[in-house]
Amino acid sequence: MQRSHLVDAYAAAIHPPARVFDRWLGTRLQRAIAPAAIRLELWDASSPYSGPTLPIGSVVVHDRATLIGLIVDPDLSFGDAYTAGRVEIRGDLGTVVEALTRVTLGPPTWRERLRGVLERPNSLTSARRNVHHHYDLGNEFYEQWLDQDLVYTCAYFEHPQMTLEAAQHAKFDLVCRKLRLRPGESVLEAGCGWGTLALHMAHKYGVHVTAFNVSREQLAYAKDRARREGMTDRVEFIDDDYRNVRGEYDAFVSVGMLEHVGLHHYESLSQVLGRVVRRDGGRGLLHFIGRDAPRPLNAWTRRRIFPGAYAPTLAEVGAQVLTPAGMSIVDVENLRLHYARTLAHWRARFKNAEEHVRAQYGADFERAWELYLAGAQAAFSTGWMQLFQVVFVPLETAPPYWTRRDMYEPQGHAKL
Amino acid sequence: MQRSHLVDAYAAAIHPPARVFDRWLGTRLQRAIAPAAIRLELWDASSPYSGPTLPIGSVVVHDRATLIGLIVDPDLSFGDAYTAGRVEIRGDLGTVVEALTRVTLGPPTWRERLRGVLERPNSLTSARRNVHHHYDLGNEFYEQWLDQDLVYTCAYFEHPQMTLEAAQHAKFDLVCRKLRLRPGESVLEAGCGWGTLALHMAHKYGVHVTAFNVSREQLAYAKDRARREGMTDRVEFIDDDYRNVRGEYDAFVSVGMLEHVGLHHYESLSQVLGRVVRRDGGRGLLHFIGRDAPRPLNAWTRRRIFPGAYAPTLAEVGAQVLTPAGMSIVDVENLRLHYARTLAHWRARFKNAEEHVRAQYGADFERAWELYLAGAQAAFSTGWMQLFQVVFVPLETAPPYWTRRDMYEPQGHAKL
Numbered sequence: 001m002q003r004s005h006l007v008d009a010y011a012a013a014i015h016p017p018a019r020v021f022d023r024w025l026g027t028r029l030q031r032a033i034a035p036a037a038i039r040l041e042l043w044d045a046s047s048p049y050s051g052p053t054l055p056i057g058s059v060v061v062h063d064r065a066t067l068i069g070l071i072v073d074p075d076l077s078f079g080d081a082y083t084a085g086r087v088e089i090r091g092d093l094g095t096v097v098e099a100l101t102r103v104t105l106g107p108p109t110w111r112e113r114l115r116g117v118l119e120r121p122n123s124l125t126s127a128r129r130n131v132h133h134h135y136d137l138g139n140e141f142y143e144q145w146l147d148q149d150l151v152y153t154c155a156y157f158e159h160p161q162m163t164l165e166a167a168q169h170a171k172f173d174l175v176c177r178k179l180r181l182r183p184g185e186s187v188l189e190a191g192c193g194w195g196t197l198a199l200h201m202a203h204k205y206g207v208h209v210t211a212f213n214v215s216r217e218q219l220a221y222a223k224d225r226a227r228r229e230g231m232t233d234r235v236e237f238i239d240d241d242y243r244n245v246r247g248e249y250d251a252f253v254s255v256g257m258l259e260h261v262g263l264h265h266y267e268s269l270s271q272v273l274g275r276v277v278r279r280d281g282g283r284g285l286l287h288f289i290g291r292d293a294p295r296p297l298n299a300w301t302r303r304r305i306f307p308g309a310y311a312p313t314l315a316e317v318g319a320q321v322l323t324p325a326g327m328s329i330v331d332v333e334n335l336r337l338h339y340a341r342t343l344a345h346w347r348a349r350f351k352n353a354e355e356h357v358r359a360q361y362g363a364d365f366e367r368a369w370e371l372y373l374a375g376a377q378a379a380f381s382t383g384w385m386q387l388f389q390v391v392f393v394p395l396e397t398a399p400p401y402w403t404r405r406d407m408y409e410p411q412g413h414a415k416l
Numbered sequence: 417m418q419r420s421h422l423v424d425a426y427a428a429a430i431h432p433p434a435r436v437f438d439r440w441l442g443t444r445l446q447r448a449i450a451p452a453a454i455r456l457e458l459w460d461a462s463s464p465y466s467g468p469t470l471p472i473g474s475v476v477v478h479d480r481a482t483l484i485g486l487i488v489d490p491d492l493s494f495g496d497a498y499t500a501g502r503v504e505i506r507g508d509l510g511t512v513v514e515a516l517t518r519v520t521l522g523p524p525t526w527r528e529r530l531r532g533v534l535e536r537p538n539s540l541t542s543a544r545r546n547v548h549h550h551y552d553l554g555n556e557f558y559e560q561w562l563d564q565d566l567v568y569t570c571a572y573f574e575h576p577q578m579t580l581e582a583a584q585h586a587k588f589d590l591v592c593r594k595l596r597l598r599p600g601e602s603v604l605e606a607g608c609g610w611g612t613l614a615l616h617m618a619h620k621y622g623v624h625v626t627a628f629n630v631s632r633e634q635l636a637y638a639k640d641r642a643r644r645e646g647m648t649d650r651v652e653f654i655d656d657d658y659r660n661v662r663g664e665y666d667a668f669v670s671v672g673m674l675e676h677v678g679l680h681h682y683e684s685l686s687q688v689l690g691r692v693v694r695r696d697g698g699r700g701l702l703h704f705i706g707r708d709a710p711r712p713l714n715a716w717t718r719r720r721i722f723p724g725a726y727a728p729t730l731a732e733v734g735a736q737v738l739t740p741a742g743m744s745i746v747d748v749e750n751l752r753l754h755y756a757r758t759l760a761h762w763r764a765r766f767k768n769a770e771e772h773v774r775a776q777y778g779a780d781f782e783r784a785w786e787l788y789l790a791g792a793q794a795a796f797s798t799g800w801m802q803l804f805q806v807v808f809v810p811l812e813t814a815p816p817y818w819t820r821r822d823m824y825e826p827q828g829h830a831k832l
Contacts, residue, residue, distance in 0.1 A: 105812065158819060292744045292811050314745055315734035323709045328799055329730055332748035334815060383744055383811040395708050395799040396521065399750060403574060405824045 018042040018064075025067050032074075033059065036099035041090075042067070056099055057091025075112070079300030079375075083368040093370065094347065098378035105384060112295050139194070139221050141361065144353035145346050150194040150221070153256035153287065154339035154387045164345040167338075172200040175253060177407045178331065178391050179285050180400040181205040185250035188212075188276055190242035191257025195222025195235070201253075202234040209235045210249070212242040243268050245276055252277050252284035258317070259289045262310050266320040274325035279394045284327070289339075290314060290386040298375070305372050314388060322392050330399040331391040336380045339387045343377035434458045434480075441483050448490075449475065452515035457506075458483070472515055473507025491528070495716030495791075499784040509786065510763065514794035521800060528711050555610070555637050557777065560769035561762050566610040566637070569672035569703065570755040570803045580761040583754075588616040591669060593823045594747065594807050595701050596816040597621040601666035604628075604692055606658035607673025611638025611651070617669075618650040625651045626665070628658040659684050661692055668693050668700035674733070675705045675725050682728075682736040690741035695810045700743070705755075706730060706802040714791070721788050730804060738808050746815040747807040752796045755803045759793035 018026065022042060030040040030048040039055035041047045043062050049055060061067045066086040069077035081087035089096050142150055147165045155167035156174050175197070181187065183206030192198050192211035195218070201207050213219050222237045242257070243265075252273060261269055277284050289311040296302065297309055312320075314332065322329060350357070350373055358366040379385040393399060401407065434442065438458060446456040446464040455465035455474040465471060477483045482502040485493035497503035505512050558566055563581045571583035572590050591613070597603065599622030608614050608627035611634070617623050629635050638653045658673070659681075668689060677685055693700050705727040712718065713725055730748065738745060766773070766789055774782040795801040809815060817823065 102812075156819075158821070160818065292742070293739045313734060313739065314748075315731035315739065318729060318731035318734070323729065323731065326708070328708045328750065328802060329748065329804075330750045332730075332745065333820065334744065334746045337814060337818065383813070386744060388745075397799070398753060402576065402753070403572075404749065404820065405574070408821045408824050 017044045018046055022064055022067060023048065025071055026061075029061075029067065029071055033100060033103065036096075036103040038096060038099055055091075057089060057096035059096070060088040060090060062086045062088070073299070075299040076303060079298075079304060079368070079371055082371050083304070083364050085363070085367065093374050094377060097371070097374045098381060101375070101378040101382045101384050105382060112299075139217055141357070144356060145349035149196040151196050152193055154335055155342040155345075156335065156338055157341055160341065164342070167342070168196070169200070172197050173204075174407070175255065175285055175287065175389070176201055176205050178389065178400075179251045179253065179283055181207050181251060183207065186210070187251045187253060188245060188249040190245070190252070190254040190272075191260070192218075192222060192237065193256070194218050195225055195237060197253070197255055198222070198235050198237070199225060199229060199231055202231050203229075207234075207251075210238065210245070210247075211235065212238050212240055212245060214239070214241055243272055245272060247276065248278050248282075249276050250278055250282055252282070253287075254285070255287040257288070258286055258321075259306070259309050259311055262308055263312065263316065263320070266312075266316070267324070270321045270324045273321065273327060277325075277327070277394060279326075279396055281397055283330070283391065283393045283397065283400050286317065286321075286388070286390045286392075288312070288317075288388055288390075290317070290388045292383075292386065298379075301372065301375065304368060311385060314390070317388075317390065322390075326395055327392040328395040328397075329390060329392050331389075331404065333389045335387040335389060336383065336385065339385075340377050340381035343373055343380065347373045347377060433460045434462055438480055438483060439464065441487055442477075445483065445487055449516060449519065452512075452519040454512060454515055471507075473505060473512035475512070476504040476506060478502045478504070489715070491715040492719060495714075495720060495784070495787055498787050499720070499780050501779070501783065510790050510793060513787070513790040514797060517791070517794040517798050517800055521798060528715075555633055557773070558610075560772060561765035565612040567612050568609055570751055571758040571761075572751065572754055573757055576757065580758070583758070584612070585616070588613050589620075590823070591671065591701055591703065591805070592617055592621050594805065594816075595667045595669065595699055597623050597667060599623065602626070603667045603669060604661060604665040606661070606668070606670040606688075607676070608634075608638060608653065609672070610634050611641055611653060613669070613671055614638070614651050614653070615641060615645060615647055618647050619645075623650075623667075626654065626661070626663075627651065628654050628656055628661060630655070630657055659688055661688060663692065664694050664698075665692050666694055666698055668698070669703075670701070671703040673704070674702055674737075675727055676722070678724055678726050679728065679732065679736070682732070683740070686737045686740045689737065689743060693741075693743075693810060695742075695812055697813055699746070699807065699809045699813065699816050702733065702737075702804070702806045702808075704728070704733075704804055704806075706733070706804045708799075708802065714795075717788065717791070720784060727801060730806070733804075733806065738806075742811055743808040744811040744813075745806060745808050747805075747820065749805045751803040751805060752799065752801065755801075756793050756797035759789055759796065763789045763793060 023046070026040055026042050027048045033040060034051050037052050037056045039047055039049035039058040041058050041060040061070065063086060066077070066081045069081060078087065139150070142152065146152055147168055149168060151168040154171065155164060156171035157167045158170050162170065181201060185207045187201055187207045187209045189198050189209055189211040192213045195211060198209040198211040202209050211222070213222070216239065219237055219239050226232050226235050226237060273284060291311050291313050294313050294316060297306065297311060302309055318329060350370065354366060357369070380387065439462070442456055442458050443464045449456065450467050453468055453472045455463055455467070455471035457463045457474050457476040459478050477486065479502060482493070482497045485497060494503065555566070558568065562568055563584055565584060567584040570587065571580060572587035573583045574586045578586065597617060601623045603617055603623045603625045605614050605625055605627040608629045611627060614625040614627040618625050627638070629638070632655065635653055635655050642648050642651050642653060689700060707727050707729050710729050710732060713722065713727060718725055734745060766786065770782060773785070796803065
């Protein structure tokens with residue numbers, strides 16, 4: 001026996017050759033991803049690819065069960081198989097995921113629609129549990145790849161070359177200018193993360209902030225920062241569901257929370273808005289991940305990364321949250337390309353921390369997050385997902401500015 | 417008989433004294449308008465008013481039938497009675513109408529909801545007839561009180577002190593900058609009025625415009641202007657319903673047309689958008705009168721001024737026009753206060769032309785239009801009506817600018 005025969009026999013033992021049935025399945029799957037110029041490779045290194053001579057990358061499937069899963073339920077199976085190492089990507093992960101996202105742009109499938117119907121509402125308890133699942137992974141984990149202030153929402157790159165830190169601050173200033181905050185005003189923040197926006201508003205705009213969050217790890221961090229910065233008289237961090245808020249405020253702000261509310265609870269969010277935003281002169285801002293058409297989040301993201309999450313359309317937010325609260329939409333901005341850029345920054349930092357994350361949380365966890373971040377970047381860069389900032393006022397109240405030009409001039413004043 | 421007795425007897429003959437039943441009706445009606453500090457006066461000069469010593473104005477009702485009409489169906493009766501001179505306003509018409517509008521802000525009544533259900537769709541024929549009703553009143557009529565370019569839509573006052581002419585030009589530039597028009601591009605305009613925007617885009621932005629309108633008077637005027645300005649090779653005015661448009665365009669624009677489409681035809685508008693906006697790099701802008709909550713237009717306005725008109729919510733436009741066309745909302749601006757100011761300009765000019773309009777079209781017509789313009793100004797200044805500009809792109813296409821700051825800097829360039 002020659003050496004090459006030995007190697008072949010060894011390979012065949014680990015990777016049994018694909019049979020006729022496997023090849024037939026492979027051809028079906030290849031057909032679906034061929035428009036993305038992505039090559040499918042089976043466990044025996046065979047490939048049904050016959051597209052352009054140079055594919056942009058390969059999806060390598062390591063066994064038959066995985067191949068079947070990818071055909072029967074690709075939304076869920078791809079992520080799970082990648083996490084478990086049963087699917088591998090050759091070539092640049094970001095490029096391949098973006099190309100796959102682009103070819104799947106289209107109306108919702110029957111499976112997505114069914115999942116939409118079966119979606120279960122978030123109770124106060126499950127809301128807390130869902131948030132815990134994601135945000136209480138440990139501040140240490142997020143410190144590996146977020147900016148130094150731990151801001152885990154879309155940044156605003158005034159210039160594409162801005163650093164991530166500067167872009168997060170620019171986002172805060174954009175939010176505050178859109179709300180036209182004035183010293184001494186009261187602001188309610190629903191879902192305050194690690195508290196950076198709350199502290200920024202209090203420091204730079206002189207407002208009093210009441211900030212709600214149900215993530216214990218994040219709140220402990222935020223409270224500690226408020227103490228260290230001597231802001232405890234200006235910023236109150238409350239460990240409770242935003243729906244339990246009492247009182248009336250000059251401004252309502254929520255950055256990256258609506259995604260976790262879920263359609264079934266828009267009515268109670270709407271009631272909160274109707275109750276807490278001062279009718280005469282109050283205003284609010286919702287910053288959230290949205291969609292062009294109503295459809296559930298990708299099944300894998302919803303199951304493994306963000307339980308209970310739903311990205312709404314503007315129409316859903318308008319008709320189910322703002323209209324019943326007697327609110328008038330003043331301004332909407334879609335920042336999806338800014339989220340794609342934010343995610344590119346996070347991915348680069350995550351890549352640098354890869355070894356550490358793997359050692360600390362395991363290889364599966366590291367692969368799941370690598371895929372999730374790449375998938376999110378692809379979703380925002382292709383137009384699969386949107387990022388909306390919506391400014392609203394009670395309908396009796398005039399819009400907070402005469403023209404939007406004011407938002408873009410640091411010394412801009414209302415000319416009303 | 418003394419002289420004063422004679423006068424009283426004469427007055428009593430013309431204005432028979434209000435009876436117990438009339439006074440009871442009057443008390444009911446007074447209760448409804450008392451929060452606006454408006455005094456009701458009956459035909460015998462009696463009044464059930466007991467509010468603040470100084471009411472801001474009076475509504476004088478001249479006969480019993482009118483009083484009953486105002487109680488049974490105020491939406492329709494008030495306008496008709498004012499037109500016929502059976503209701504008179506003492507005090508400033510604008511102030512009184514605004515106060516009345518403010519106290520009626522609230523959820524739709526059962527009558528409004530019923531009218532909403534009974535609304536009849538606009539066929540191609542009725543669309544033409546409805547447009548004819550309003551826009552073919554004669555260019556001469558509109559020349560009396562619009563700006564010199566005959567722009568009959570909300571202006572954009574970069575500074576509140578701008579002239580109406582300058583503000584209409586500023587609006588055109590805002591629209592063109594939001595669309596980021598480039599020389600040589602093709603633009604489809606649906607509902608082009610007297611053609612001023614079409615010519616502005618061609619002159620200043622170097623684009624080729626195809627503009628649709630079903631108002632013959634407006635089109636004749638627009639075509640004549642294009643000839644005089646030597647723009648017939650750059651702007652084509654077409655006497656047809658926009659739904660019959662063919663071909664593909666870089667940009668779609670419609671200023672003040674959506675109000676006349678009617679909910680029943682959003683599906684066909686959506687199909688037009690899906691067909692004519694270039695998927696790769698195309699974009700569009702809808703400028704329209706809207707609402708916060710779905711409800712029919714005021715019955716009188718709809719019956720006497722704008723047959724077939726409906727002002728939609730953003731959610732209706734999103735879900736029924738843009739989503740089915742595969743469009744992504746990029747930007748929304750609410751310019752309702754700019755419309756209130758535009759209407760203040762129109763009203764002042766209309767006031768100056770009052771005698772002429774009365775001589776030319778009759779006193780009833782003059783009063784109807786005086787009330788309509790005052791009512792519209794009140795609707796926009798109180799928040800009863802909104803004015804939305806919505807920018808959208810096919811979901812495969814990136815938003816036309818990196819940040820909106822570019823819109824406000826004349827030399828701004830995409831930094832993508």
